[in-house]
Each structure stands twice: as C-alpha cells, then as structure tokens.
Amino acid sequence: MEKCKLLIAEDVATVREALCKMIDWPSLGVDLTGAAESGEEALELMERNVPDILLTDIGMPKTNGLELIASVTEKYPNVKCVILSGLNEFEHARQAIRLKVHDYILKPIDPEEIQHTIGRIAEQLKRERSKQEELRAAEQKVRERLPILSERLPDLAISGNVKKSKLVEQALSTMIAGFRSRDFSLADVAANVGLSEKYLNQLFKEATGVTVYACLIRLRMDEAAELLKEPYAKVYEVCDRIGYADQDHFRESFKKQFGVTPTEYRNRFL
The missing domain is CATH 3.40.50.2300 (Response regulator)
Structure with a gap:
C-alpha cells in the first residue's frame, strides 16, 4: 500500500x-x-x-x-x-x-x-x-452484475450528453452504496444527485432503460443471489441484509427475477 x-x-x-x-x-x-x-x-x-x-x-x-x-x-x-x-x-x-x-x-x-x-x-x-x-472492490463487483447499465452509460456520454451521463452515474453509485439499507429509496438517490424524483427517474430510464426503482430491485436481488450461494445461508438473514423487512415480499421479488424461490436457489449450491 x-x-x-x-x-x-x-x-x-x-x-x-x-x-x-x-x-x-x-x-x-x-x-x-x-x-x-x-x-x-x-x-x-x-x-x-x-x-x-x-x-x-x-x-x-x-x-x-x-x-x-x-x-x-x-x-x-x-x-x-x-x-x-x-x-x-x-x-x-x-x-x-x-x-x-x-x-x-x-x-x-x-x-x-x-x-x-x-x-x-x-x-x-x-x-x-x-x-x-x-x-471500491465491492462496488465493482456489483457493477459487473449490471452489464446493461454499464454498457449504456458510455453511449449516453458519447452522444454528447456528458452532464446527463455524470448525473446518472452519480445516481447509480449512490444506489450501489445504499441499496442494502432498509429505508433506502428513490428520494435518497434524488437528494444526493440534486434532482427531483420525477426528473431523475425519467433521466435514469432514458439512460439505462429501467427506472430507479427497477434498478434498486435488481441490485437487491442480485446481491441476494450472491449471498444465497453460501451453503448455510439463511433466507431470513439474506432478506434482512438486502433491505427487505417482509420475507414474503422478498420471496415474490426473487422468484420474479430468477424463476425460483430463494430456498430453491440456495439448494442448488448445497
């Protein structure tokens, strides 16, 4: 060092x-x-x-x-x-x-x-x-699980919208840093970037193809999937670590993303 x-x-x-x-x-x-x-x-x-x-x-x-x-x-x-x-x-x-x-x-x-x-x-x-x-290493690992976002941001900058690209990049970094918090929301991202929630959501979708909320869910589900690869991972602990208070809601969101329940996904790695 x-x-x-x-x-x-x-x-x-x-x-x-x-x-x-x-x-x-x-x-x-x-x-x-x-x-x-x-x-x-x-x-x-x-x-x-x-x-x-x-x-x-x-x-x-x-x-x-x-x-x-x-x-x-x-x-x-x-x-x-x-x-x-x-x-x-x-x-x-x-x-x-x-x-x-x-x-x-x-x-x-x-x-x-x-x-x-x-x-x-x-x-x-x-x-x-x-x-x-x-x-930084943890953030890079999360970014690697979101290739569609990482691929589209450079296109936005190349098209001449450098300022917009930087704002979206700032929003994405804010989400990556805070998505594990239970109370984290669109309002937190908008406040950090200095934009209204409506305009930020519009700008983010224009740049990435998904809304801030959809990206937040994707971040949480991908993180859950990584955590569930541990053989002795407990579903309720993973639920809590990614910011979900309701296990049923977590189970529904996970199944919608991956087609299987968290328990079924974890059992693949036993």
Whole structure:
C-alpha cells in the first residue's frame, strides 16, 4: 500500500532539520515529501504534491501555522493537520479546535511523542484507505452484475450528453452504496444527485432503460443471489441484509427475477 505523505513546516532551521533526521519516517510507513521554512513555501509545495499529513509550527513569520492550517483546510480538506508549538496558550488551543486540528504537540520536541502521534495518524489513514479499496472492490463487483447499465452509460456520454451521463452515474453509485439499507429509496438517490424524483427517474430510464426503482430491485436481488450461494445461508438473514423487512415480499421479488424461490436457489449450491 502507498505510504502516507508528510509535509513539515517549521521556520527554525535546527528544529526543521531535527524533525527530518531524528525520526525514521519510512519505518512508520511515512514518506517525508518536504520541509518548508514558511507557511508560504508549504502552500507552494502542496500545489505540486498534496500530503496526507501536515506537521506545522505555529509561530512562523508572515503566514503562521494557524493561518496555514486555515488555508489547507479550505483547499485540501482531507489533509490531517498537527500543530507543533511552544506557545502553550489557551487561545491557540481554542483556534486549533475550531480549525479541527488533528493533534497538538508542545515544544521542546520529543521524537518519541512525534513518532507516536504521526505513526498513529498514518495507521488510521491506512485503515481508511483499506476500507475505501474494499468498498471500491465491492462496488465493482456489483457493477459487473449490471452489464446493461454499464454498457449504456458510455453511449449516453458519447452522444454528447456528458452532464446527463455524470448525473446518472452519480445516481447509480449512490444506489450501489445504499441499496442494502432498509429505508433506502428513490428520494435518497434524488437528494444526493440534486434532482427531483420525477426528473431523475425519467433521466435514469432514458439512460439505462429501467427506472430507479427497477434498478434498486435488481441490485437487491442480485446481491441476494450472491449471498444465497453460501451453503448455510439463511433466507431470513439474506432478506434482512438486502433491505427487505417482509420475507414474503422478498420471496415474490426473487422468484420474479430468477424463476425460483430463494430456498430453491440456495439448494442448488448445497
């Protein structure tokens, strides 16, 4: 997995050099991408290579650490910011909380504390990335079961309706992410895309040949079919996992899709 990228901003040369050399960053799964001597230089470096973590001093001239964090939070909201400062004052801590700073380390620098703090953040980022990769893999697996939708979307874009294609793609991604929820509906998809339910349904059918509701049922039934391939799968558990409250309704929908009941389908794999 790709290493987490760290950028240091510290105006005192001896401290900056110590931060670079005293800690074995690679052993933490961290790639030190730069060490800026000012807030301005840090922002310039970020334009070329956005880090995952920013470790910055507060008391820098011109653009101080809090001002730097404010700019970073606005431009790069996913960057986790850590303050390094000898200014043990309530006002700075209060501003840091308001800026949603991830952590606050006081000088004089303690290599072990910095290593522990940055290492913990790096581990958190790795877990988040791993989860995102799992979600992407799960989404891709679902998409592979909907070839007709995936095939028609590029045709919509090629025909010049790029904006419509993106809206439909966004709607489809929303459904793939949320269809397992019992309360998930057309209203949730429309709200996420920013369209009225009527127009979204019309647009979605134009692009894919099916309504949002029909696609939602297809997603749930295909997921149920995958789950039922497990020999010891219980029908009522599968029903619950795909967002159905009523087993009879689930059974009817499944049989309409596959021509057999969930139990009969599962028994094929015993």
